[in-house]
Amino acid sequence: MQLGEPSWMNEEHVIVRDSVQKFIAAEIAPHYEAWEEAGIVPRDIWNKLGEQGLLSPDMPEEYGGSGGNFEHLAVVIAEFARHGYASFAGSLLGVHSGIINHYILNNGSAEQKSRYLPSMASGEMVAAIAMTEPGAGSDLQGVTTTAKRDGNGYILNGAKTFISNGQHCDIVVVSAKTDSTVAGSKGISLLFVEKDAAGFSRGRNLDKIGLHSADTSELFFNDVRVEGDAVLGVAVADELFRTDDALNEGTLTVLRSQIVSGHSLSGAARRLKIGEFLAFGKGERNNGGTNKDSNLAGAFEALVGAVFVDKGFRAACDVVKRWLSEEIKVAKSSGVKKDPKTEYQLITQSLLGETPTYTITKNSGPDHSPTFWSEVSVGGVTKGKGSGPSKAAAERLAALSALKELKKGG
Numbered sequence: 001m002q003l004g005e006p007s008w009m010n011e012e013h014v015i016v017r018d019s020v021q022k023f024i025a026a027e028i029a030p031h032y033e034a035w036e037e038a039g040i041v042p043r044d045i046w047n048k049l050g051e052q053g054l055l056s057p058d059m060p061e062e063y064g065g066s067g068g069n070f071e072h073l074a075v076v077i078a079e080f081a082r083h084g085y086a087s088f089a090g091s092l093l094g095v096h097s098g099i100i101n102h103y104i105l106n107n108g109s110a111e112q113k114s115r116y117l118p119s120m121a122s123g124e125m126v127a128a129i130a131m132t133e134p135g136a137g138s139d140l141q142g143v144t145t146t147a148k149r150d151g152n153g154y155i156l157n158g159a160k161t162f163i164s165n166g167q168h169c170d171i172v173v174v175s176a177k178t179d180s181t182v183a184g185s186k187g188i189s190l191l192f193v194e195k196d197a198a199g200f201s202r203g204r205n206l207d208k209i210g211l212h213s214a215d216t217s218e219l220f221f222n223d224v225r226v227e228g229d230a231v232l233g234v235a236v237a238d239e240l241f242r243t244d245d246a247l248n249e250g251t252l253t254v255l256r257s258q259i260v261s262g263h264s265l266s267g268a269a270r271r272l273k274i275g276e277f278l279a280f281g282k283g284e285r286n287n288g289g290t291n292k293d294s295n296l297a298g299a300f301e302a303l304v305g306a307v308f309v310d311k312g313f314r315a316a317c318d319v320v321k322r323w324l325s326e327e328i329k330v331a332k333s334s335g336v337k338k339d340p341k342t343e344y345q346l347i348t349q350s351l352l353g354e355t356p357t358y359t360i361t362k363n364s365g366p367d368h369s370p371t372f373w374s375e376v377s378v379g380g381v382t383k384g385k386g387s388g389p390s391k392a393a394a395e396r397l398a399a400l401s402a403l404k405e406l407k408k409g410g
Contacts, residue, residue, distance in 0.1 A: 007355050008345070012068075012391060013075050016057060020079040023052050028085060035213035039205055041092070043126075043168055050123025055097055059105065063113060064121030067390040069341065073097060091164040091214030096120065100127040100173055103190065112192065116171060128169035130160035130219050140175060140188060147176040147191055147226065149312065154178065156191060156199075156224040166217025167205050170195045174221065179313065191226045199224040264327040265297035272323060274299045340399035344376070347406065354378045356402070358395045374398040 009017075027048055035041045049055050057072035059065025066072065077098065081089035097120075104116050119125035136142035145158025156176055163172075172193045179187035193200055203218025269275065275290040278299060289295055300323075308316040341356075348354050356376050363372045373387045374394035384405060386397025 046123035056121035064118035087214035125170040128165040167215035266293040269296035269300040
């Protein structure tokens, strides 16, 4: 550990930090001055970042990430900033890894997560978010870019400026007005546009006072067609915001993710008695397929999508409001659920003034399917144990075990 490091940093964080330092020394420091003069980094630096696992350290392993949490990403970004490479810390990694990864993970459809997240983790895809406009700046309520309904999708028109990663981006998350009947930010949605989409074009790489090597661009959208994926998640977010416009973006995203879960959706499907109308083969039917959470949740999501295609977005929102109202009420009253490690750390620091320490005690299994064992201790006393397919998963389960013991009075 280095002098002045945060108290929450553990051995795993130090390993991540050291890998960033080695990467900077080998791949960034020798070239950074030239990149600043050129006004852009080379495209292959994204692939190199991906090869080192530095683009998605906090993303689930199933989507190509390292299975860590926000602390792991914070270590990566902080280390670039500490060495003076603000273009990487803020504009490149901050946008790609810190913002868009989480938009897709928490709001994207299953297909979007599978399509984009692994490629963003490897560096095969670079992501940008297009909000700022020539006439509106970063005031989203003044957005003039429009996305008008067309069948089961939208037709996107507008222009954006000062867009970080704009020259290299393979995917752009675009803010656009999708509902002109409501005022301000409530009628704005985020849409995915890929680089090869017809009608999408890039303008010049803009000169700036600082962050010179972070490409910052004009982007143009001329009758770009965008398919209407993830209708359910958007409809839930819309209802949350309509009932409480004081929710900040982070809370809104997490609450939406909690509501659009298999447990919540299957409950709504049971109230609708959707299972009675599902057709399965004999084997699945005999195994209780009409009452399985996964089948019912998928059927409810398909129902909302069908309503959207047939009757439009507001009708889909009405379905969500009627049949998920109880889940929305419970989520808002319960608040954002913390991950076990965060919750346990808050408790121990509050009650004991101590920060939990996690230790990987052993690991076994082949490289493609390992198992790790972790223990969490407070003040040198073991409080919980857990095992999982990654170090991060084992630590989370150890924290969960400690929380259960704490609630028992241990």
